[in-house]
Amino acid sequence: NAGVTQTPKFQVLKTGQSMTLQCAQDMNHNSMYWYRQDPGMGLRLIYYSASEGTTDKGEVPNGYNVSRLNKREFSLRLESAAPSQTSVYFCASCLLAEITDTQYFGPGTRLTVL
Amino acid sequence: DQQVKQNSPSLSVQEGRISILNCDYTNSMFDYFLWYKKYPAEGPTFLISISSIKDKNEDGRFTVFLNKSAKHLSLHIVPSQPGDSAVYFCAARGWGGSNYKLTFGKGTLLTVNP
Numbered sequence: 676n677a678g679v680t681q682t683p684k685f686q687v688l689k690t691g692q693s694m695t696l697q698c699a700q701d702m703n704h705n706s707m708y709w710y711r712q713d714p715g716m717g718l719r720l721i722y723y724s725a726s727e728g729t730t731d732k733g734e735v736p737n738g739y740n741v742s743r744l745n746k747r748e749f750s751l752r753l754e755s756a757a758p759s760q761t762s763v764y765f766c767a768s769c770l771l772a773e774i775t776d777t778q779y780f781g782p783g784t785r786l787t788v789l
Numbered sequence: 790d791q792q793v794k795q796n797s798p799s800l801s802v803q804e805g806r807i808s809i810l811n812c813d814y815t816n817s818m819f820d821y822f823l824w825y826k827k828y829p830a831e832g833p834t835f836l837i838s839i840s841s842i843k844d845k846n847e848d849g850r851f852t853v854f855l856n857k858s859a860k861h862l863s864l865h866i867v868p869s870q871p872g873d874s875a876v877y878f879c880a881a882r883g884w885g886g887s888n889y890k891l892t893f894g895k896g897t898l899l900t901v902n903p
């Protein structure tokens with residue numbers, strides 16, 4: 676079991692460029708999440724997908740789009756990157772079958788926008 | 790408005806002593822609380838949790854206490870070990886329809902000195 680995997684691990688973009696961050700989980704989880712972590716800000720939810728075919732906005736969705744490609748994969752797209760999107764991005768997944776279910780996180784993608 | 794607050798950005802303790810990390814929340818609809826641990830360049834990993842109907846949960850060296858009337862929880866680590874040095878995030882779960890979302894605090898950097 677690889678758990679939650681994210682690609683790429685690192686990326687440098689120029690302002691205005693676009694890119695897609697990929698996330699996959701092999702735990703047959705129902706829900707998937709995208710967070711960003713900034714210094715002194717904790718983890719903030721960007722978008723989430725409660726189940727295949729559904730997506731919803733989180734706390735900081737502006738400038739991002741998501742696609743739940745299938746049950747395993749949840750991608751995050753930056754259409755026109757801005758320096759304010761420089762951050763570490765984490766994908767997470769959760770079975771969401773019991774009240775005590777927890778989220779499992781990937782290793783993160785460190786993105787720098789120049 | 791920050792719903793989950795970790796007011797201490799950092800904490801330093803000696804190996805073998807107790808570490809106490811604190812967390813306050815404002816939303817009385819939160820029903821489940823979790824602590825995550827994060828090492829540099831890795832994703833957060835689940836540590837311990839507590840339901841809002843309990844006031845204590847213990848797992849080995851880790852104990853979480855919940856004071857619902859004060860909207861306060863704490864994580865106790867006894868005895869502290871150098872390998873415990875990491876950032877600790879407090880998170881609270883709220884329900885949005887049939888989904889579940891976590892709201893994270895900003896984290897506390899724990900340093901355990903040998």
